[in-house]
Amino acid sequence: xxxxxxxxxxxxxxxxxxxxxxxxxxxKLSSELGAELTCILLSANATMAETLSTEAQRVMVVNDPxxxxxxxxxxxKTLKEILKPSGSYVLLMGAxxxxxxxxxxxxxxxxxALATDCFSVExxxxxxxxxxxxxxxxxxxxxxFKDSERVVLxxxxxxxxxxxxxxxxxxxENVACPIDLxxxxxxxxxxxxxxxxxxxxxxxxxxxSVGRGIGxxxxxxxxxxxxxxxxxxxxxxxxxxxxxxxxxFHQVGTSGVEVKPKVYxxxxxxxxxxxxxxxxxxxxxxxxxxxxRAPIFRVATYGIxxxxxxxxxxxxxxxxxxxx
Amino acid sequence: MNIIVCMKWTPxxxxxxxxxxxxxxxxxxxxxxxxxxxxxxxxxxxxxxxKEKIGGKVTVISLAPEESEDMLRECLARGADxxxxxxxxxxxxxxxxxxxxxxxxxIKGRPHDLILTGTLAEDDGAGQLGxxxxxxxxxxxxxxxxxxxxxxxxxxxxxxxxxxxxESMEMDLPCLIAVxxxxxxxxxxxxxxxxxxxxxxIPNLGIDDIGIDAGKVGRSGSRVEIxxxxxxxxxxxxxxxxxxxxxxxxxxxxxxxxxxxxx
Numbered sequence: 001x002x003x004x005x006x007x008x009x010x011x012x013x014x015x016x017x018x019x020x021x022x023x024x025x026x027x028k029l030s031s032e033l034g035a036e037l038t039c040i041l042l043s044a045n046a047t048m049a050e051t052l053s054t055e056a057q058r059v060m061v062v063n064d065p066x067x068x069x070x071x072x073x074x075x076x077k078t079l080k081e082i083l084k085p086s087g088s089y090v091l092l093m094g095a096x097x098x099x100x101x102x103x104x105x106x107x108x109x110x111x112x113a114l115a116t117d118c119f120s121v122e123x124x125x126x127x128x129x130x131x132x133x134x135x136x137x138x139x140x141x142x143x144x145f146k147d148s149e150r151v152v153l154x155x156x157x158x159x160x161x162x163x164x165x166x167x168x169x170x171x172x173e174n175v176a177c178p179i180d181l182x183x184x185x186x187x188x189x190x191x192x193x194x195x196x197x198x199x200x201x202x203x204x205x206x207x208x209s210v211g212r213g214i215g216x217x218x219x220x221x222x223x224x225x226x227x228x229x230x231x232x233x234x235x236x237x238x239x240x241x242x243x244x245x246x247x248x249f250h251q252v253g254t255s256g257v258e259v260k261p262k263v264y265x266x267x268x269x270x271x272x273x274x275x276x277x278x279x280x281x282x283x284x285x286x287x288x289x290x291x292x293r294a295p296i297f298r299v300a301t302y303g304i305x306x307x308x309x310x311x312x313x314x315x316x317x318x319x320x321x322x323x324x
Numbered sequence: 325m326n327i328i329v330c331m332k333w334t335p336x337x338x339x340x341x342x343x344x345x346x347x348x349x350x351x352x353x354x355x356x357x358x359x360x361x362x363x364x365x366x367x368x369x370x371x372x373x374x375k376e377k378i379g380g381k382v383t384v385i386s387l388a389p390e391e392s393e394d395m396l397r398e399c400l401a402r403g404a405d406x407x408x409x410x411x412x413x414x415x416x417x418x419x420x421x422x423x424x425x426x427x428x429x430x431i432k433g434r435p436h437d438l439i440l441t442g443t444l445a446e447d448d449g450a451g452q453l454g455x456x457x458x459x460x461x462x463x464x465x466x467x468x469x470x471x472x473x474x475x476x477x478x479x480x481x482x483x484x485x486x487x488x489x490x491e492s493m494e495m496d497l498p499c500l501i502a503v504x505x506x507x508x509x510x511x512x513x514x515x516x517x518x519x520x521x522x523x524x525x526i527p528n529l530g531i532d533d534i535g536i537d538a539g540k541v542g543r544s545g546s547r548v549e550i551x552x553x554x555x556x557x558x559x560x561x562x563x564x565x566x567x568x569x570x571x572x573x574x575x576x577x578x579x580x581x582x583x584x585x586x587x
Contacts, residue, residue: 011485069491071493072455072464072465072466073464076459096486097467097468097483097484097485097486098485100443100451100455100467100468101455101465101466101467101468101483102455103452103455104420104451104452104453104454104455104456104459105455105456105458105459105465106455106459107421107452107456108421108424108455108456108459108460109459113421113547113548114420114421114452114456114547114548115450115548116449116450116451116452117449117450117451129551132449132450133449133556134447134448134449134553135335135337135342135351135446135447135449136337136338136446136449137449138337138342138555138556139342139344139351139553139554139555139556140553140554140555140556141550141552141553142550142551142552142553142554143548143549143550143551144548144549144551145547145548145549146546146547146548146549147547184464185463185464185495185496185499186464186465186466186493186494186495186496186499187493187494187495188491188492188493189480189491189492189493189494190491190492191485191489191490191491191492192482192489192490192491192492193488193489193490194488194489194490206585212338213339230580230585230586231586238505238506239505241506242505242506244509248488249488254486254487255468255484255485255486255487255488255504256488257487257488258487262585263580263583263585270338270339284580284583284585285562286576286580287562290339291339291341292564293341293342295556296562297561297562297564298556298561298562299561299562300561300562301562301563302562302563302564302565302576302579303561303562303563303564303565304564304565304569304572304573304576305564306569306572307569310569310570310573311569311572311573311576312573314569314570314573314574315573315576315577318573318574318577318578319577319580319581319586321577322577322578322581322586323586
């Protein structure tokens with residue numbers, strides 16, 4: 001029988017939400033396959049195991065100071081050893097930046113197939129399927145595995161809402177660290193916080209956000225003017241920071257700043273998952289983009305398909321007029 | 325310092341209207357423009373900058389058909405010393421695992437201190453090549469790296485976590501680094517710079533040259549099988565405000581006012 005494993009992700013001593021979502025996906029597979037769900041925790045702090053045991057039938061814990069962080073080399077070496085006796089399994093994890101650092105290497109070490117960033121998983125007639133996105137997030141792709149003895153899946157945030165199961169407390173099993181982790185080739189030094197800027201988009205109610213669609217030599221003043229008229233702040237998606245058009249503290253997204261505005265104008269933003277992941281709450285989301293197929297239109301409340309250089313100045317002018 | 329950069333040749337789908345092929349296993353690609361994967365552009369730039377700073381040799385490799393030669397020549401113009409194109413028809417329809425298998429066979433036989441590539445490619449969005457390749461070569465690796473400093477026998481680097489948090493780490497050489505976009509400013513490549521490297525031969529290596537079994541490449545070697553691709557269901561989506569740009573903008577201004585969205 002297949003086993004279902006979920007690797008817990010943690011940071012600074014706390015279980016991250018990606019873990020609960022991976023558990024939600026694991027529960028689905030566990031009921032479809034009739035298999036037991038085991039949560040694996042590699043940590044330097046035993047208290048997190050107690051938290052996990054309220055939601056998993058079984059928790060395997062390896063305690064070692066190295067697991068203060070999720071150092072990819074330590075994680076791969078340890079999981080390779082502890083999963084060796086397991087035979088056939090599906091291992092689930094969140095699709096986070098920490099996990100992206102080791103999931104591919106881990107799949108090679110485990111001799112397992114890998115599908116990253118899955119938004120859906122299911123078992124049909126005993127066969128495992130996963131859905132993910134391709135081609136600038138514009139195409140859905142349903143995948144299966146040639147040999148599904150061992151499969152590693154990473155789960156896209158927000159795809160599997162977690163609800164507490166309130167089941168009886170699971171058993172916590174401490175596993176001795178199976179290998180020597182004292183002389184690693186890769187070493188954590190410290191956390192570094194991004195520089196804070198003179199604009200705090202995290203607390204703004206109205207955000208005017210610009211993306212790749214504004215072109216290589218955009219008229220940023222036009223967008224700033226709209227932001228000023230609306231009483232909002234100017235923000236952006238990643239390509240704008242990559243091109244040095246705006247500093248990093250303007251970037252909305254999972255790797256940038258999380259925002260929770262009431263109104264979000266997405267101008268020339270395609271709507272990549274990493275960008276949308278940074279928009280919390282449920283703002284009035286308005287998108288202007290010349291590509292009618294841009295994924296942003298799937299999540300926006302209102303949309304205009306058109307040229308920003310034509311739409312934005314008129315919008316600015318009309319809002320000024322309406323404000324009187 | 326021997327630096328190897330792995331480049332991907334990808335269709336530009338960001339603003340293209342995509343349609344599913346008749347087999348429903350992929351999209352129609354005939355009309356799409358192909359170019360260097362955006363993330364890899366930052367990898368070749370970083371390689372060139374490291375070479376300019378501390379010296380060494382930059383080798384560029386890509387598993388891609390003949391049409392990708394322009395990309396490899398552009399890499400030479402960006403500062404690479406040599407480029408290899410790896411392709412056999414059997415390599416068609418592979419996955420990240422088969423690509424990593426081929427590249428690792430090639431790299432194993434050559435001196436390599438630092439391997440660079442982009443963290444993601446926008447076609448499959450899998451982000452798996454770097455980590456798989458490093459595991460096959462048994463060297464440490466890191467993804468989403470936004471700053472690199474090579475000193476002596478190790479690399480100090482910073483990688484992105486979420487919410488404006490980064491982790492500063494170090495790795496012993498040899499190692500693999502998958503870069504994040506934005507870690508440098510890719511240089512402008514003039515036509516003159518491309519002409520200067522026009523005479524450099526770009527060898528094309530097939531499965532026999534690499535010495536890999538045909539069963540380990542392309543569709544036959546891949547571990548993940550695409551069952552079906554589709555356009556996402558239309559769903560609810562945005563209410564599209566129709567009309568000419570001016571009319572639509574005026575209507576949007578009214579909607580924003582009605583919703584109390586004008587501060």
